[in-house]
Amino acid sequence: MAQRVAVVDPGSGNLASVVRAFEKAAEDNDIAAEVKVVTAASDLRLADRIVLPGQGAFAACRRGLDALPGVVEALEERVRGMGVPFLGICVGMQLMGTKGLEHGETPGLGxxxxxVAPMDPRGPDGTPLPLPQMGWNALSFEENFHPVLDGVKPGDQVYFVHSFAFEADDPEDVIATTDYGGPVTAIIARGNLAGLQFHVEKSGPVGLLMLANFLRWEP
Incomplete structure (x- = not known):
């Protein structure tokens, strides 16, 4: 039986590329998966895996999530209460935190x-680097540390577009970084939770490998 993958739509844009990437990752790896964009709490209660993408501003994505009746409560019930594997992508990853500081202070899911604070990247001579951090950048991590990174190599590149970065209270929750004027959080994980700061759906074969890993992951 195909696993049901719910891609939550907080109203932040077209999620077709995320769905297509998941479908390709499943097809290429012989994983039976039904991937569906959802906005209803009832769909989350049936999901075997839950994905929260997001793009744009933290506050706008949080408002979009709050505007979906019962969805935040269903996420708490399924993800926190029942341990359903969860993947946050870009702003969806940032929403996993305590709060975001974009356009004022906005609570995250906690x-x-x-x-999630504004970046202030500097070059070796102290000059500011352009924001957003946009484009391909290498991942730095300890190999074989987390199942989502199975088969990915340190130095593999993924596609970033962001001006705010996750500053974790516990460094152990950060399982991969990238370098942009210093280390920047790229992947966070704890228990059945994983979050990717980059656009995994635009990150080519490396991104597809991570999505397949998420579909296989049994936390």
Whole structure:
């Protein structure tokens, strides 16, 4: 029986590329998966895996999530209460934190303690680097540390677009970083939770490998 993958739509844009990437990752790896964009709490209660993408501003994505009746409560019930594997992508990953500081202070879901703060990247001579951090950048991590990174190699590149970064309270929740004027959180994970700061659906074969790993992951 195909596992049911719910891609939550907080109203932040077209999620077709995320769905297509998951479908390709499943097909290429012979994983039976039904991937569906959802906005209803009832769909989350039937899901075997839950994905929260997001793009744009933290506050707008949080408002979009709150505007879906019962969805935040269903996420708490399924993800926190029942341990359903969860993947946050880009702003969806940031929403896993305690709060975001974009356009004022906005509470996150509070699942992994940390603050999403504005980046201030500097070059070796102290000059500011352009924001957003946009484009391909290498991942730095300890190999074989987490199932989502199975088969991915340190130095593999993924596609970033962001001006705010996750600052975790506990460094152990950060399982991969990238370098942009210093280390920047790229992947967070704790228990059945994983979050990717980059656009995994735009990250080519490396991204597809991570999505397949998520579909296989049994936390």
């Amino acid at each position: 699942w992994i303690p940390g603050v």
